[in-house]
Amino acid sequence: MERILDNLRDFSGKGFLFVLLLASIVFLGLKLKKGVVKALTVWLPVFVLAIFFCPLWSFYMERADDGEILYRIMWIIPYAVIVCFALVEAIEMVPRRFRPVSLLLAVAVIMVSGRYIYINPHFSKAENSYHVPQVVVDICDDIIVEGREVRACFPIEHIQYVRQYTPYVCLAYGRTVLMGYGFNEYSNVDEFLKEEEIDMQGLTQALRACDTPYLILKNDKKITEVPDTYGFNYVRSYDDYDLYLDENAYLGLGQESED
Amino acid sequence: MLIVRALLFVAVMLVAATGMGNLIRRDDEGRLMAVVYGFAIEWALAFAVGVPLVLLEKRLSLLAAVLMGLYLLLLLAGLIVTIMRARKGAGKPTGKPLSGSEIVYLGIFLSIVLFVLYKTVFYAYADGDDSFYVATARVAEASDRMYLLDAYIGTPAPIPYRYAFAPFPMWVSSLARVSGIDSATLSHSVLAPMLIVLTYIIFNEISKLLFGAENREKRYMFLILAAVFELFSNVSTSTAGTFMLTRARQGKEALACIILPLLFYKLFKIAKEGGKVGFRDFTAVFAITGAAALSSLLGNILVPIMLLGAVIWMFATGKGLKNAVATGLPVVISMITVLLYLKMR
Numbered sequence: 001m002e003r004i005l006d007n008l009r010d011f012s013g014k015g016f017l018f019v020l021l022l023a024s025i026v027f028l029g030l031k032l033k034k035g036v037v038k039a040l041t042v043w044l045p046v047f048v049l050a051i052f053f054c055p056l057w058s059f060y061m062e063r064a065d066d067g068e069i070l071y072r073i074m075w076i077i078p079y080a081v082i083v084c085f086a087l088v089e090a091i092e093m094v095p096r097r098f099r100p101v102s103l104l105l106a107v108a109v110i111m112v113s114g115r116y117i118y119i120n121p122h123f124s125k126a127e128n129s130y131h132v133p134q135v136v137v138d139i140c141d142d143i144i145v146e147g148r149e150v151r152a153c154f155p156i157e158h159i160q161y162v163r164q165y166t167p168y169v170c171l172a173y174g175r176t177v178l179m180g181y182g183f184n185e186y187s188n189v190d191e192f193l194k195e196e197e198i199d200m201q202g203l204t205q206a207l208r209a210c211d212t213p214y215l216i217l218k219n220d221k222k223i224t225e226v227p228d229t230y231g232f233n234y235v236r237s238y239d240d241y242d243l244y245l246d247e248n249a250y251l252g253l254g255q256e257s258e259d
Numbered sequence: 260m261l262i263v264r265a266l267l268f269v270a271v272m273l274v275a276a277t278g279m280g281n282l283i284r285r286d287d288e289g290r291l292m293a294v295v296y297g298f299a300i301e302w303a304l305a306f307a308v309g310v311p312l313v314l315l316e317k318r319l320s321l322l323a324a325v326l327m328g329l330y331l332l333l334l335l336a337g338l339i340v341t342i343m344r345a346r347k348g349a350g351k352p353t354g355k356p357l358s359g360s361e362i363v364y365l366g367i368f369l370s371i372v373l374f375v376l377y378k379t380v381f382y383a384y385a386d387g388d389d390s391f392y393v394a395t396a397r398v399a400e401a402s403d404r405m406y407l408l409d410a411y412i413g414t415p416a417p418i419p420y421r422y423a424f425a426p427f428p429m430w431v432s433s434l435a436r437v438s439g440i441d442s443a444t445l446s447h448s449v450l451a452p453m454l455i456v457l458t459y460i461i462f463n464e465i466s467k468l469l470f471g472a473e474n475r476e477k478r479y480m481f482l483i484l485a486a487v488f489e490l491f492s493n494v495s496t497s498t499a500g501t502f503m504l505t506r507a508r509q510g511k512e513a514l515a516c517i518i519l520p521l522l523f524y525k526l527f528k529i530a531k532e533g534g535k536v537g538f539r540d541f542t543a544v545f546a547i548t549g550a551a552a553l554s555s556l557l558g559n560i561l562v563p564i565m566l567l568g569a570v571i572w573m574f575a576t577g578k579g580l581k582n583a584v585a586t587g588l589p590v591v592i593s594m595i596t597v598l599l600y601l602k603m604r
Contacts, residue, residue: 013494036530037469039572040523047568069557071497075515076561078523079492079499081462084484085469088477100360103480107487114491117504118378122385129261131383131447149413160390163410164443167398174411175390186412 003061004053004070011071016113021045021079024086031089041085045077083110132161135238140169142236142243143214148252152214153189153207155221155241172212186210197222204230204246213249216241261440265449268438272453275330276301278337283543286344288528289467291460295521296543297337298457302513303549304329305430310596313405313423314603320403323433357475364479371486372459375504376452383447384505392509396428396442400435420604424596425556427510446508454507458516459486461524468527510554514561518551522562526569529586534578536585548589552596559593566590 012018025045032038052073061067087106094102127134136158143150144166153172154162162169173190187210192203200223207215215232217223219242228234232244276297277290283300284293305326312322357365394410402408406423409416422428428442431450435442440449462485466478492500502509503516525547529540536544544566551558566587573583 011495011497017494040527072557075499075519076565078520080485080488081465084481084488087484088481110487110491115493116491117493123382126381126383129448130443160387163394167401170413
């Protein structure tokens, strides 16, 4: 049961919206007469909550890899519909002239109980229609070779964007290294990048081992030596990021014809 | 140029969805519901065609061609149905003009919706799952292969069955290939606002069932509160509201914010009609179940739970075996999908 409650806590955050839901169910349960609306707004959520709190889920969560997504059962409950229906029904109980004020009060209740979505730090002004940082777009545009794929090693903060923008840039490591339970089968470059000070000799060897000619580093990242020491020559900078290219890299016909 | 193409895409999608959706929209349902049903049909077809083609390692261009052919056929059928209905005079708006307070409430609600759409298009939300879902669509669009390359790094990879049985990104990818708008732009800037609007359309239709279509003041108050509720539902990353405003491009969002609310609405509608399941209702539930299967493997669990609840209610209230069977039958889609997945994974 503890696991299920933890899951509910993860889903409900501080829990005020969940309390609001429970209060709405009780209120509607008392106010509505027996019928379809009551069945859908009172008994359906109770039915879903009963399924959610079924102790058998504890066994499942203990054994399954995806046990933490149990909370998705709660998606069946139309939270917004039930809470807002209850609030409108409550507003209806006050005299007509006070209804606009009551509506404002209801809005305030929701605002106090919840958390405004656009203060989430993961939101930022979109820099382009792809919703990918422009620096990633610029770097990719410069390293793409027509007619083939190239492989690059981007800093961890950019790996989630590169292949959304273009599948022609492959990566030395992907998001699996950030997922807690994931690992990178293709190379071990992420082990070097995670260090406070990057061992450049080790990193460049690892990059060559996985056929990765391009290296992008944030320019304030601590490194043992400059990449040029090991044949990864500085090409140019993009805002806070520096691009390096392996001097031994063969980049294909596209680059040769440009030369 | 991109803006023109995107607007054209939205227009074509709305016409196509409306045409198809009219095949299963009942006369007593709002006209905008045709758009929602249209998307459900598109997703159900994408699931029915997509999964076999993915498992057979066929090309994306084949999926796109088959889907567009089917969409066109259904669109034509839908247009014929629409014209026939128009001749009969069905669905003509009969409402009185809006009162002052109704105009104010509706205006507030629409302002919130516009604000949300502005934020969706012009603000980016960094969601790690996009590096799989959007990249998977982008890779398929460029390589013409489905699920055969690792989305994260680009190496050849075995088919990930967990995702292959819910190929929502392949639907996005097919649209990208046909429209010429890349999957990233399509996902983040074009489809996202469209999917969000679908949720509000469903809320509007649910409000009619809760308060009666004519009780517009209460309905618009409800819609304002629902829109505010979604804006303030970021108490965790897992709530449906958070998914709606941060991930409206992923199958999971479609499941949580469109498909499950649509099924709730449909069952509500059926229950209000005394539990009688007509042909259009049956087809709609079928389409919704197929759409859920496309959106996420979990859709094959959540939709049957809802349908089970409906069937129990039907038996408990004596709505008849025929209606209960008609409501529960679409679960076959979920069962076959789950069994195949368990066998092949």
